[in-house]
Structures are given as structure tokens and as C-alpha cells.
Amino acid sequence: MIKQKKILFTGKTFAKITLATIAALSINTSAAASEASSLDVRKVCDVQQNGIQKVIDMAAKYNQIAKKEGLEFMRLGMKTSQYILATQKSIKEGSKTVDIVNKKKKKTGTVSTQYAAWRACSFAITALQQASQAKTTWRMATPGDGFAY
Amino acid sequence: MLLKIVKTITLLVLTSSAINAAEFNTQAEKDRLALIKYFEAKFEDPEKNRNTFFPYSTDEELKTAFIKGIKHQDFSKGNYAFNKDGRAQYDEIKEMPPYEDAIEEGEALYSKQFKNGKSFESCFPDTTIGGMYPIFDESRKEVVTIGQAINECLSSNGEKKWKMTKGNMAKLQAYFAYETMEAEKKVDIKITSTDAAAAYERGKEYYYTQRGYLKFSCASCHVQGAGKRVRNEKMSQLLGQTTHFPVYRLKWSGLGTLERRMGGCIKDEGQVPPKSVSDDMKELLYFMSYMSNDMPVDGPDIRK
Numbered sequence: 359m360i361k362q363k364k365i366l367f368t369g370k371t372f373a374k375i376t377l378a379t380i381a382a383l384s385i386n387t388s389a390a391a392s393e394a395s396s397l398d399v400r401k402v403c404d405v406q407q408n409g410i411q412k413v414i415d416m417a418a419k420y421n422q423i424a425k426k427e428g429l430e431f432m433r434l435g436m437k438t439s440q441y442i443l444a445t446q447k448s449i450k451e452g453s454k455t456v457d458i459v460n461k462k463k464k465k466t467g468t469v470s471t472q473y474a475a476w477r478a479c480s481f482a483i484t485a486l487q488q489a490s491q492a493k494t495t496w497r498m499a500t501p502g503d504g505f506a507y
Numbered sequence: 508m509l510l511k512i513v514k515t516i517t518l519l520v521l522t523s524s525a526i527n528a529a530e531f532n533t534q535a536e537k538d539r540l541a542l543i544k545y546f547e548a549k550f551e552d553p554e555k556n557r558n559t560f561f562p563y564s565t566d567e568e569l570k571t572a573f574i575k576g577i578k579h580q581d582f583s584k585g586n587y588a589f590n591k592d593g594r595a596q597y598d599e600i601k602e603m604p605p606y607e608d609a610i611e612e613g614e615a616l617y618s619k620q621f622k623n624g625k626s627f628e629s630c631f632p633d634t635t636i637g638g639m640y641p642i643f644d645e646s647r648k649e650v651v652t653i654g655q656a657i658n659e660c661l662s663s664n665g666e667k668k669w670k671m672t673k674g675n676m677a678k679l680q681a682y683f684a685y686e687t688m689e690a691e692k693k694v695d696i697k698i699t700s701t702d703a704a705a706a707y708e709r710g711k712e713y714y715y716t717q718r719g720y721l722k723f724s725c726a727s728c729h730v731q732g733a734g735k736r737v738r739n740e741k742m743s744q745l746l747g748q749t750t751h752f753p754v755y756r757l758k759w760s761g762l763g764t765l766e767r768r769m770g771g772c773i774k775d776e777g778q779v780p781p782k783s784v785s786d787d788m789k790e791l792l793y794f795m796s797y798m799s800n801d802m803p804v805d806g807p808d809i810r811k
Binding site for chain 1: 537538540541542544545548559560711712715716717718719720722724726727730731774777778779781785787
């Protein structure tokens with residue numbers, strides 16, 4: 359009987375902890391998403407002003423949310439997450455450039471590591487800012503609703 | 508007396524459920540009719556309406572490159588409804604369309620026995636289903652696309668799923684589309700519950716939301732941008748956009764499904780596209796297909 363109670367207690371506690379973790383994570387995510395709305399991309403993603411490590415950390419933080427929300431950007435066949443990984447690798451190896459690769463991993467171009475960090479950071483934050491703006495603007499493009507002609 | 512009461516109650520229940528069913532698609536119908544009105548106005552006479560719809564087109568282009576006076580049903584041809592040059596090339600290719608073999612292969616896939624002795628016929632006894640999908644499955648509370656239904660049929664019969672974008676999937680869908688076109692059926696997407704209406708609304712929001720690093724929405728090109736030129740190509744219109752899939756694209760040198768095309772479009776906007784069986788993609792296709800309701804199924808077809 360005592361053993362059963364113990365198992366029941368453990369089960370309930372585990373469920374409570376899981377729920378609390380999920381709630382905390384979603385609060386964190388939505389807080390970070392709304393925090394992104396107020397950022398000035400030109401300032402916070404400026405590599406000269408903030409240093410490349412801080413900029414790429416910023417990119418990683420916000421792109422994680424963008425990816426989860428299905429908003430991740432891509433350009434020249436590379437996702438923002440690929441720009442982040444390639445930049446982090448480049449910083450680690452002390453390289454001055456990042457290769458642009460297509461979906462078959464074939465190199466199609468090169469950009470400077472600083473530029474790749476700027477792109478990753480601005481893409482990650484803009485994706486969230488845009489989504490937040492779109493909540494109120496999308497109807498303006500809809501015939502029969504906000505779109506007049 | 509008892510019979511009269513039963514009859515009255517039955518009538519009331521039937522009337523009430525019919526009214527309710529009609530209510531669920533009220534907004535969708537409003538959207539669809541507004542879209543028809545917009546495109547009929549836009550393509551009535553592009554030269555006459557240049558200030559409203561085509562401010563950046565040349566006089567020559569507006570005078571010579573457009574087919575005028577297009578009505579609702581004509582839009583099932585995509586941009587070949589209004590694109591004079593494109594239509595001429597399209598008509599020529601249609602004399603010997605490159606997808607004919609794919610329809611035959613699709614028919615063979617339909618009849619081929621699974622390892623358990625059954626075939627696709629056990630899941631799809633009617634082959635004229637091209638205009639019915641996507642459906643909203645009330646028991647699962649989710650949109651189900653034709654590709655998803657095909658893969659679920661394969662799985663439930665112990666077979667391996669197919670890739671959602673091309674190959675066998677596109678071939679079998681081509682066969683269904685062809686059979687539906689031959690039966691002269693129209694697109695008939697249903698919204699019969701609050702959940703289905705909510706899925707439609709989410710799909711609509713996705714279509715009209717600006718996304719990607721280019722900050723384009725699907726509507727930027729295919730509502731406001733329809734008929735305008737990108738390089739030498741005129742962009743197609745939302746109305747009738749789903750009636751002719753799967754399509755053989757010259758760019759692909761092969762047949763592809765609607766999911767493949769939409770994935771490409773979203774990439775062009777500069778965003779990672781949603782997965783083919785994600786809610787985002789399925790609800791987007793649900794909205795787009797509803798907009799083509801009452802238009803003839805016209806697939807498979809060919810596009811550049």
C-alpha cells in the first residue's frame with residue numbers, strides 16, 4: 359500500500375515537474391519573442407560595436423524561437439541555423455570567411471565571417487519582428503476585408 | 508399523430524444541421540466571392556484599369572499581351588487564362604502533353620496489389636476524388652490532404668510511405684486528377700464545423716502573411732501581383748491555383764505535387780518551408796483549395 363502511494367506520488371510529482379517545465383519554457387519563449395520586437399536590429403547585430411561572439415549568440419538565441427515557430431529565414435539555399443553553425447565554426451578556427459553551400463552541400467559562394475554573423479543575427483530577429491507585425495497587417499492584403507482597390 | 512411529430516422533429520433537425528453547415532463556411536464564401544470579384548475586375552480590361560491594377564506595365568504590354576474579359580471559370584487555367592503568349596505556347600504543348608505516361612503509370616499503381624493482396628482500390632474505391640481534397644477530418648480534428656491519405660493507405664496496408672512531392676505520389680495523384688477531369692467534376696472543398704472553419708482561417712492568415720527575408724506574402728505575388736511580370740513571366744492568380752495539380756513543370760523536367768510547388772514558393776520568399784504534412788502546409792492548401800471551389804478540376808497540367 360505504502361509502495362503504491364509512493365509510486366503514485368512519484369508519478370504525480372513527475373507530471374507536475376513536467377508541466378511546470380513546459381510552462382516555464384513557453385513563458386521564456388514568448389518573453390524572448392516579445393523582447394525581440396523591441397530590438398533595434400542595426401544596433402544589436404552590429405559586429406563592430408558588439409563583437410562577433412555577442413552577435414552570433416544573439417542570433418542563436420532568437421533563431422531557436424524563429425525555428426520553433428516555423429519562421430526561420432533562408433537565403434542562397436542556407437538556413438539561418440546553417441549561417442550560425444558556419445559562423446561559429448569559422449570563429450573557432452580563426453577563419454575570416456564562411457562558405458555558402460547549397461542543399462547538396464556544394465559550395466556556391468563565400469562571405470566574410472563578420473557578414474555571416476550580421477546576416478544570421480538580423481535574420482533571426484527580423485523573422486520574429488515580422489511575424490509580430492503581421493498579426494495586425496495581414497488582413498490589409500485580403501480582398502473583401504482590409505484590401506481596397 | 509406520433510408520425511407527424513416524428514416527421515416534424517426530423518425536418519427541424521435536418522433544417523437546423525443544414526443551416527449550421529452553411530454557417531461554418533459563411534466567411535469562406537464571402538472571401539471566395541470577393542476574390543472572384545477582384546480578379547474579374549482586374550482582368551476585365553488591364554489597359555483601361557492600369558492605374559488601379561497595373562501602374563508599372565507598359566502601354567504596349569497592356570494593349571497586346573492580355574486576354575481580356577475573363578470570367579470566373581476561365582481562371583482554372585492559371586495564368587494562361589490571361590497571358591496571350593503563354594496561352595499560345597501552352598495550347599501547343601497540350602497537343603502532346605509530357606505527362607501522359609505518368610497518368611498511365613498512376614493507373615497501374617492504383618491497380619497494383621500490395622503484399623497483403625489489397626490495392627489502393629480498398630482505400631479509394633472512387634477514383635474521381637481530385638476535387639474533394641484536402642478534407643477536414645472531424646474525428647482527428649485536422650486537415651487531411653490527398654498525399655497524406657495516399658500514404659496512410661500505404662501504411663495501413665503494410666507498405667512503405669512515398670515521398671510527398673514527386674515520383675509515385677505525383678503519378679497516382681495525376682491519375683486521380685485525370686479521372687476527376689474526365690468525370691467533369693468541380694472542386695468541392697467542405698467546411699462543416701467550427702474546427703474546420705478555424706483551420707481555414709489559419710490557412711488564410713498564412714497565405715496573406717508577409718514572411719521570409721524578402722517580406723513577401725503568397726498574396727504579394729498571386730493576388731496583388733497576379734498578372735504583373737517578374738522578368739518575362741506573368742504571375743498566376745490565387746483563383747484556380749489548385750485546380751490543375753499535379754503539374755509537369757519544365758523547370759523540374761517532371762511531375763510534382765502542390766506541396767512541392769508551395770515549398771518552392773515559400774523558399775522564394777526567403778523562408779524555410781513547412782513540412783508537407785505539417786498543419787501549416789495542410790491548412791494553407793485547405794484555404795487555397797476552397798478558393799477554387801466550383802471551378803472545374805483540370806489536372807494534371809503543364810507549367811513552366
